[in-house]
Amino acid sequence: MRINAKVLFITFIIVILLLVTNNTSYYWFTKSLLTQALSERMESTAVQIRTSIEQSEVGSFFVEDLIGENLRSVALYVNDQLDPDIAKVTNEQLVELAKRAGIDGITLMMRSGDDIMVGKSSEPKELKLMSTKSFGYWFTAFSQLLDNKQVTIQEGQKLPNFWSGIYEVPASGSSDVSKFGYFHDGTTNYLTCVFVNADKIKRFKENVGADTIVRKTLSSNPDILEIAGLNGVTFGTQPIEYKDNNGIPFISVYDRPLLFGTYEIMNEQDATYYRKAIETNKPISVVEKWQGKPVLKTFVFVPVKKKMTEVQSEIPYVIAIVSDYQSIQDTLNNQLVRLLLVIVLFTVFSCVFLYVVFRIITKSRETAVKSTQELYIQNVDLMFATIRSQRHDFLNHVQTMYALLANGKKEDQMKYMKELIEEINDVNDIIRIGHPAIAALIQAKIALAMRTKINFSYEFTGLEGLALGVKSVDIVKIMGNLIDNAFDEVNKFPLGERDVMVSGWSESGQLTISVSNPVQPDFQLDDFNQMFSIGYSTKGQGEHQGLGLSVVKERIEYYKGTIEVSVADGCICFQISIPMQRS
Structure with a gap:
């Protein structure tokens, strides 16, 4: 009886090890497949967002160009109405002329040594701009207009005797965002600047811009928790801060670390994944904990492409999508528990059955030694055959569930799992390719x-x-x-x-x-x-x-x-x- 007990114990340990190894390997295999499927879905969503944003930006820059062309026409009119000597022009004249021209302001700029400053303006806050030397490529454009009556730098909109930059936060603090146009044809001793508040551009971006695209994507995909557009240059760093004439700091529109969306589900490792996505130019997906729940973060880099149309600015950025990973985790946990219950019940039944068989066989000490050995081997073979069958079936179940999930057959998947283990939690719908x-x-x-x-x-x-x-x-x-x-x-x-x-x-x-x-x-x-x-x-x-x-x-x-x-x-x-x- 001791030998049989020893064999039974060893067999039991082997069965347990095989089952634990089998279940653990398939658990991680299933988790990997489900995570990969969700990651690919988020990558596809990022591509759709990227395409929509690119088309929206083409439209918004086109609107900017139209405004720039109108500003040049206004600048020609203003130049014709003013004396060519800045000393003979008054701020009051500029106020009245701006009203007649239907714009928000007129500023006359002139050289002051190696600098360029505001000489006259209809906007009092503009008169405080005593230097533009720190304005970067804007200062270069001013200098080229005054010196050569033409601008050759890559940035901005260039027309004959005219240059207009992107809509920007004015350094004078005269408005939230304005669109400026600069004109000089050599007939005056000053640079003519006309500007309007960029309400039209802002309204256009609000209606069809990136934030609208993000809101629509979130509303149609409830399992996506957050979408953020991270500036490909300034995110993770301290962007340059400028100060207006009132000493209030401001950041350029195109230097903002967050270009669109929201960024509230943050982690100290995000900057690392952000840089990795840029360096490899490949999507990066990671599972993290947020408020005690698992989430999947996907980072997709959008580099600057070769311009297909003449737009004024293009910024590389990273689309960060945070999706709910709890449904996948719940599915895996419930699946693991139920499979373990089935395996444990089968193991206990098999072990009890083997023990009973061994007890019956060992009662025949003299006449049944050979038959006992044969029956023992036969039953052990039967047990392992059954285990192998179970392992094979478990693989089929996992593959079937994965195939159903990958093909978007949520109801069929739920029905299949319910028949197998009676009940299982819902799995989020696969993203539908919409319009x-x-x-x-x-x-x-x-x-x-x-x-x-x-x-x-x-x-x-x-x-x-x-x-x-x-x-x-x-x-x-x-x-x-x-x-x-x-x-x-x-x-x-x-x-x-x-x-x-x-x-x-x-x-x-x-x-x-x-x-x-x-x-x-x-x-x-x-x-x-x-x-x-x-x-x-x-x-x-x-x-x-x-x-x-x-x-x-x-x-x-x-x-x-x-x-x-x-x-x-x-x-x-x-x-x-x-x-x-x-x-």
């Missing part, structure tokens, strides 16, 4: 339409809760080519007749998009198929001719959609329908 790409495309086309004087209108209805059955990149290809084709056509018309209308709606499981624009009176819709063939174009010789509509047709056919073309009342209308699915 940020469409919004970003429309925003970009609005900016293009403004530059080319096109009356661009759009309307989308009934798309709430709609899950696109087509890749975002393909829907952008389709809509982008149709809109570009319409823009090219209406550019042939005089101003006031350049109308492009885009509309979209969902109906009967279909997403329908319509793009219409006027065409020339002699336009004939003779051959539908010819219009969508490669090389067909109504434009003159140049680049990118005859490809847009062929791309549209190829993508529509790929998704088994339809496209209709009609001409009525002098307008051509392209209407596409793509099968969709409700989320």
Whole structure:
């Protein structure tokens, strides 16, 4: 009996070790897979935010350029109204002239030794600026205008005899943020500065800027706790502080460590992860504790890209996304507890069964020695076979749950786990790819339409809760080519007749998009198929001719959609329908 007891004890220890090793390894394997899935989801969200912000910035800088052009026109008017000698100009004249010109202020600047100072101004606070030598590239621009009547530095907006910097906090403290324009054509002994409060730019950024994009992302993703845009130059350091004429310190708009969003869930290691994301140019994800709960932090670096359009400034930054990790931790903990219960019950049952078998076998001391040994071996083999089967099943369960989670099958996953272990906590929904790409495309086309004087209108209805059955990149290809084709056509018309209308709606499981624009009176819709063939174009010789509509047709056919073309009342209308699915 001692030998059998010893064998039973050793077998029990081996079973326990195998089960503990097996369960521990699969626990960490599952945790790694779930963490990776959440991390990849956050990276995808960061990319969508980045794309939306880039399109928004293009639009905001375009608005700044328009204001800059208007400031130059005002500066020409002001220069024509004033005496070319600054000594013969009074501050009262400038106040009255600023009112007539519809701007917030006029300042005349002149050299003072190797410095440049304010000589006359309609704004009393501006008169206290006795030196601009510490203004960096702004001072360089002032000097070049006074010396050469032209500015050559890379920064800012450069026009003939004119330069305008980014909208900025004025050093005089005259307003929160202003837009300045500087003019000098050599006919005066002073530099003419005209400025307006940058309310339009601020309103534009509030409506479509980064903070709005962040708020919308947070509202549609409840498991994301915080999003922050960390300045790629000044975060983690003490930015340069300037003082206005009242001695109040201020930081430049583009030197702020936090560019957008909020940064309240902070950790002393964040600066390390921030630098690592910049140095490697790869997403960095870490699990941390915040208020006693686990969170996943993902850092994605957004470097300065080669400029595709003439914008005034571009800052590298890091998008930091904090997401709730508690649901994954709860899932893992509950899974571990239930698997352990199943394993322990199975182990106890197996050990009791083996013990009973050994007791029966050992009762036959003389005649059953051989059969006892055979039965012992047989049962041990059976036990290990069962354990191996359990290990195999556990792997299948883990892989099945991971596959369901990775493919967004939350309800199927919950049903599967409930059948396996009766109950399990909810797992957060996988992020749905929504419509940020469409919004970003429309925003970009609005900016293009403004530059080319096109009356661009759009309307989308009934798309709430709609899950696109087509890749975002393909829907952008389709809509982008149709809109570009319409823009090219209406550019042939005089101003006031350049109308492009885009509309979209969902109906009967279909997403329908319509793009219409006027065409020339002699336009004939003779051959539908010819219009969508490669090389067909109504434009003159140049680049990118005859490809847009062929791309549209190829993508529509790929998704088994339809496209209709009609001409009525002098307008051509392209209407596409793509099968969709409700989320």
